[in-house]
Amino acid sequence: MSQREQLATQAARHLVPAIYSGRPWVEAGGLMSYAPSLEDMYRQAGVYVGHIINGTKVADLPVIQATKFELVINLKTAKALGLAIPEAFLLRANEVIE
Numbered sequence: 001m002s003q004r005e006q007l008a009t010q011a012a013r014h015l016v017p018a019i020y021s022g023r024p025w026v027e028a029g030g031l032m033s034y035a036p037s038l039e040d041m042y043r044q045a046g047v048y049v050g051h052i053i054n055g056t057k058v059a060d061l062p063v064i065q066a067t068k069f070e071l072v073i074n075l076k077t078a079k080a081l082g083l084a085i086p087e088a089f090l091l092r093a094n095e096v097i098e
Helices: 004-013 023-027 038-053 075-080 087-092
Strands: 032-036 069-074 095-097
Touching: 004 023, 004 075, 023 032, 023 069, 023 095, 032 038, 069 075, 069 087, 075 095
Parallel strands: 069 095
Antiparallel strands: 032 069
16 A cells, blocks of 8 residues: 555556555556445444444354445546547446546
């Protein structure tokens, strides 16, 4: 994560349209990311902690998988790569960085 700006810059320099594992990569100049919502994951962690504090045994807690995902697209990077992102795809994005 500490080198995400350099990695995103190198990917763009070599015209590699990369998809990353989270919003910070796209904010650093990456093309796009599709990843679980961090807010939703933190909320679920809080629910788990609440159950444990109230006495539920950890072994009795269900395994929860992410159910909310975010698509973030960086249009500036797409233009630099010479990519045209279809309007229908942009409409499905949770956030478009221009």
